[in-house]
Amino acid sequence: MQETVVVTEADSREGRSVATALLQDGGFKLTAALKDLSGPDAVQLQTAGADTILQDPRNLSSLEAALSVAQKCVVITTTDFQDPDPLKREIWQGYWLADSCKKQNVGHVIFLGQHHVHRKYGFPARHMDAKASINDYMTEIKLPKTEIISPFYFENFLYTFKPIAAGHDVYKLALPMGDTALDGISLAQIGSIVASVLKNPHCWIGKSCSLSADRLLLHEYAATLSQLLHPKQFQDARVSVRSFVGSYRGPGARDLGNMFEFWKKGSQRMNRAMTAELCPELQTFHMWVSENKEQLRRALEDA
Known part of the structure; x- marks a missing residue:
């Protein structure tokens, strides 16, 4: 029986890579959460066999409903530097997704995280700091989680x-x-790495994978x-x-x-050997x- 996987921000660059890989794998039932259900990404995913739902920060009920029947979730958050407070906005979204995964007892969460920059050196990189803070919160609430950190x-x-x-x-x-x-690393290979982690949760839950x-x-x-x-x-x-x-x-x-x-x-501090294990065609x-x-x-x- 196929496991249902929710992928958030499936119309982001990382989200498209993950959604495409999961559909090509064929071992998962994909629910793709997108910001626009009428755009080309939504049409392409629907044609390929994915269920699509709207990811609207003003009304997240459809996303929570999808999580209630999902076994796994790939949490992707993006930074909107045009927002008055991009750090606060991204952290809020990430915390909400973490709480929802916890509430709905999602069995395995993969989070595309990043390193702490401001905490370590005192200068901000808000797109990284937000993700590092979200990952810390996921750890704090004891989500069954794998963090994936991507390089350039x-x-x-x-x-x-x-x-x-x-x-x-x-x-x-x-x-x-x-x-x-x-x-x-090639962005196109992030999806196959995520698929590999999803298929082997016993090996990867509780770990952080720094890719190269x-x-x-x-x-x-x-x-x-x-x-x-x-x-x-x-x-x-x-x-x-x-x-x-x-x-x-x-x-x-x-x-x-x-x-x-x-x-x-x-x-x-990225790990090429681990990356090659997850993606032999690296x-x-x-x-x-x-x-x-x-x-x-x-x-x-x-x-």
């Missing part, structure tokens, strides 16, 4: 941290990592891109955190800068670029 996503080079054009066929990677190696598929210096990321996307050439822009924060165009610049500062201080950065060359070229053309 390779896909960020397609979107959030796209290489910057610096001349004809020359691009700069403007991540403020200095001489510290950066752990990374590769660990490279920024100039090594650049060299891989140069090799596989020739004649385009990529270089480490050698930017400071201050310069990154000043030039980043999106919301949450200070938080993202502090995230890199946290990683630079050697606080990643892709290194070289493998990921090889598989996504055309998508990368299109992203650079749109830069």
